[in-house]
Amino acid sequence: MRDGSKQLPITGRAQHDGRAVPGAADEGDIRRLVMVFYDEARRDVLLGPIFDEVFGDWDAHYDTMCDFWSSAVLRTGRYSGRPASAHFGLGLTEAHFERWLSLWERVARRELGESKAAPFVEMGRRMVRAMMNVTGMLN
């Protein structure tokens, strides 16, 4: 199935009760993480050219990515797109996903510290596995 409708770790369903969890990341942490991550990803020799080719409006992408991570980790239900479908046709290989993940883990730990970063690292790993699967790279 190549239409991205296969079940991915994120459902977009709201499960958030509105209370902040002590010691956990909040929306401000997510925005900072997203901004710093993409700042570095854009300068990465492997990932940068792909982002530069596609994005005219980086502000819109930052907003989408904040919604995505807010839904994925804080369960706010703000994102309801199909993340895998957006990546078909970009020519992504295992090397791109591996680079994405190592950069994501490094930036998340550095910006948030080990314990706050943990759910972002875990979800990043699950997303990469799922996206490589639906884009056919592991099959």
Ligand code: HEM
């Ligand atoms: C392997 C390296 C990756 C590259 C080069 C990449 C690049 C891109 C590009 C160019 C887009 C915009 C597509 C478009 O609007 O036409 C996009 C969208 C997106 N990416 Fe990635 N991506 C990568 C990995 C990931 C991973 C691992 C995740 C999840 C953890 C992710 C989450 C998203 C989301 C949520 C969107 C927005 C989809 C929407 O519009 O709803 N990406 N990505």
